[in-house]
Amino acid sequence: xxxxxxxxxxxLSRLAIAVGIWSFLVLYPGCGPKTRTVVVEPSNxxxxxxxxxxxxxxxxxxxPVAAVLMEIDQEVITTSDVLSALADRLQQLARSEPPAQxxxxxxxxxxxxxxxxTAEILLLxxxxxxxxxxxxxxxxxxxxxxxxxxxxxxxxSPTRLSKMLREKGTTLDAELAKFKRDLQVRVYLSRQFSRxxxxxxxxxxxxxxxxxQQYSTARKVELLKIQVLSHKRAExxxxxxxxxxxxxxxxxxAWNALAAGESFAAVARKFSDTRCDQGGNWGLVxxxxxxxxxxxQAAQTLQVGQYSKVLDTSIGCSIxxxxxxxxxxxxxxxxxxxxxxxxxxxxxxxxxxxxxINDLSQRAVITVSPAAMRLVxxxxxxxxxxxx
Numbered sequence: 289x290x291x292x293x294x295x296x297x298x299x300l301s302r303l304a305i306a307v308g309i310w311s312f313l314v315l316y317p318g319c320g321p322k323t324r325t326v327v328v329e330p331s332n333x334x335x336x337x338x339x340x341x342x343x344x345x346x347x348x349x350x351x352p353v354a355a356v357l358m359e360i361d362q363e364v365i366t367t368s369d370v371l372s373a374l375a376d377r378l379q380q381l382a383r384s385e386p387p388a389q390x391x392x393x394x395x396x397x398x399x400x401x402x403x404x405x406t407a408e409i410l411l412l413x414x415x416x417x418x419x420x421x422x423x424x425x426x427x428x429x430x431x432x433x434x435x436x437x438x439x440x441x442x443x444x445s446p447t448r449l450s451k452m453l454r455e456k457g458t459t460l461d462a463e464l465a466k467f468k469r470d471l472q473v474r475v476y477l478s479r480q481f482s483r484x485x486x487x488x489x490x491x492x493x494x495x496x497x498x499x500x501q502q503y504s505t506a507r508k509v510e511l512l513k514i515q516v517l518s519h520k521r522a523e524x525x526x527x528x529x530x531x532x533x534x535x536x537x538x539x540x541x542a543w544n545a546l547a548a549g550e551s552f553a554a555v556a557r558k559f560s561d562t563r564c565d566q567g568g569n570w571g572l573v574x575x576x577x578x579x580x581x582x583x584x585q586a587a588q589t590l591q592v593g594q595y596s597k598v599l600d601t602s603i604g605c606s607i608x609x610x611x612x613x614x615x616x617x618x619x620x621x622x623x624x625x626x627x628x629x630x631x632x633x634x635x636x637x638x639x640x641x642x643x644x645i646n647d648l649s650q651r652a653v654i655t656v657s658p659a660a661m662r663l664v665x666x667x668x669x670x671x672x673x674x675x676x
Contacts, residue, residue: 382672407648415476503619511570512609517561539598539605
């Protein structure tokens with residue numbers, strides 16, 4: 289026997305005696321025929337009689353790539369799933385806690401994770417069994433649209449998309465499957481929550497008043513800059529002051545060329561130490577984000593087509609010009625009210641979703657196999673302990 293088996297509850301004792309293994313026991317009070325027993329035989333774990341296993345650590349014979357720990361309604365949870373999902377918290381725990389404290393704390397994390405996943409799987413199964421043919425088609429259509437969006441984000445290159453997903457530790461099939469599962473649950477719960485989610489007009493007004501800055505856009509300018517860096521213009525033996533004088537002399541030559549009618553781009557290509565290939569164009573910036581006081585003031589006061597005098601800066605000299613100005617904008621309540629409505633709806637949905645998951649999690653009675661728990665915690669110590 290290997291892997292795992294799902295059997296009626298009355299068969300648990302007979303199976304446990306027959307194969308000498310341990311189990312995750314998952315019960316759902318009040319669910320009638322859904323009550324089940326999940327029997328797990330972790331791979332790559334040495335067989336020991338129950339009495340010995342209770343006092344001895346699990347002997348690892350090489351870390352399993354994905355040893356199966358649990359299955360609920362054909363959804364498999366492996367050691368890799370657990371360790372990947374809890375990686376950050378387990379790593380932090382291994383760094384902050386002594387080994388004696390790591391094990392019980394890690395067991396708590398794993399137990400909570402399994403409880404959470406159990407609830408999520410049960411909810412997904414409810415959702416999938418409830419969707420009608422039309423809703424299923426809508427889910428498939430949105431999954432195709434999501435696939436197209438992923439491709440557009442990667443310049444329509446399947447190779448780039450595969451590489452991007454691989455760097456995230458997933459594949460296209462896995463990403464699309466997750467998207468469909470999440471959407472199936474959202475469609476199912478949205479129908480259930482529709483009467484409980486209420487967005488009043490005053491809620492929208494209050495949210496807008498609290499987040500007005502979120503709906504405002506600061507004034508931006510397309511910044512042109514000729515920058516002469518003193519350290520690049522210094523001669524051997526120059527003091528910082530002498531280097532600054534040389535930078536100012538070159539910047540003044542650039543200013544004279546502008547005054548004589550040469551284009552800003554041509555002068556920048558000739559004199560600037562930065563962005564010369566771009567003709568001194570620094571793109572759209574918020575003037576208030578500029579670090580140099582002299583440049584910040586110039587960018588706030590100049591008009592399109594104008595350029596500043598030679599400005600002294602902490603690293604040399606510069607000349608500022610504006611190619612374009614985008615005025616500040618404040619979106620009105622009427623312009624953003626539907627966006628706010630969707631935001632508030634999502635907040636209420638998330639609250640109700642978490643309540644549903646918590647309810648399912650609390651109703652589930654999960655008894656974790658000592659052998660399987662030791663396997664996961666031993667693997668966590670191997671992977672995340674300092675120096676491992």
